[in-house]
Amino acid sequence: MNLKELIYKTRSYRRFNELHHIDQKILESLIDLARLSASGGNRQPLKFMIFNTPEECARIFPYLQWASYLAEWPGPDKGERPSGYIMILGDKSVTEMFGVDHGIAAQSIMLGATEAGLGGCMIQSIKREELRNEIGLPDKYEILLILALGKPVENVIVEEIKDNDVKYWRDNNRNHHVPKRSLKDLIIKL
């Protein structure tokens, strides 16, 4: 699989086979991809937490907000929830400026997940303080992103944007459609 195919397959998935266990070693290998990725000033301020048992995943799930454009969908039902999470933390004892390190790291991890036959979603809408209390996270760590992972059971279709409307949507067969801007609209010439 070349990079373009890998990136094309790395869609945001939100429904999974919850029974699919994700091995700790796989999650560690994904974090290793983030470890080897660029970091502003090489400061490497990111830390990572892994959650991959049903009990751990059930603790994380209530603090995540899903798919804001799907107003009538509160998030994945039982049985279709993620079976693993990687939480990306900023270690404020290293720096308070994380720049886009977590974006770089998240992309490396999500591409690795696709290569490993998994999929998932980068989640920024997190009830951060409640989750911090739930897991007893020390103040020196900032919760930057949570990557929800699993074995996807949904079909995601990339399509051309119409009328500048970026909202993804689901059809009657529960296919998930994602409008993307065209390349020519992204490249600016002055």
Add this chain to the structure above:
Amino acid sequence: MNLKELIYKTRSYRRFNELHHIDQKILESLIDLARLSASGGNRQPLKFMIFNTPEECARIFPYLQWASYLAEWPGPDKGERPSGYIMILGDKSVTEMFGVDHGIAAQSIMLGATEAGLGGCMIQSIKREELRNEIGLPDKYEILLILALGKPVENVIVEEIKDNDVKYWRDNNRNHHVPKRSLKDLIIKL
């Protein structure tokens, strides 16, 4: 090349064969990788500018700051400068919140550059207002990152961090050494 090899090869390079021309089509294909990557709320607020002629590259270069840990090195000499740039802009008419979209996009582009036999460096230290004036960039675009690209002529060596010192350094043979934290130091258990 699997993803781990690709990521391992995607180091930050700062010295290039400046005579190596980077075709416009290659740069567009890299931006297409960013286009197909995740975007917060699928808003896709990023825009991109390409610079790949010697004249264009000479206009950009003075506004970039290079390798802050190499105090005695002002940046690449003539002949070793980048032969292409992709400037990542945030379009404020779409949103003023770019989150980590540009980190995600930059990682896709830099991985694609490696696959295409190129290399480069994500640069955040930019004299933004002077550069805006130089190129006449409208106010609605925010300069987020500049990706300097070229055919690398330097050897970059990843090594284990010692004494928590993240500063990269050059040896007498101009090899560039980059200390990376170990995986076990990045994974937090509570």
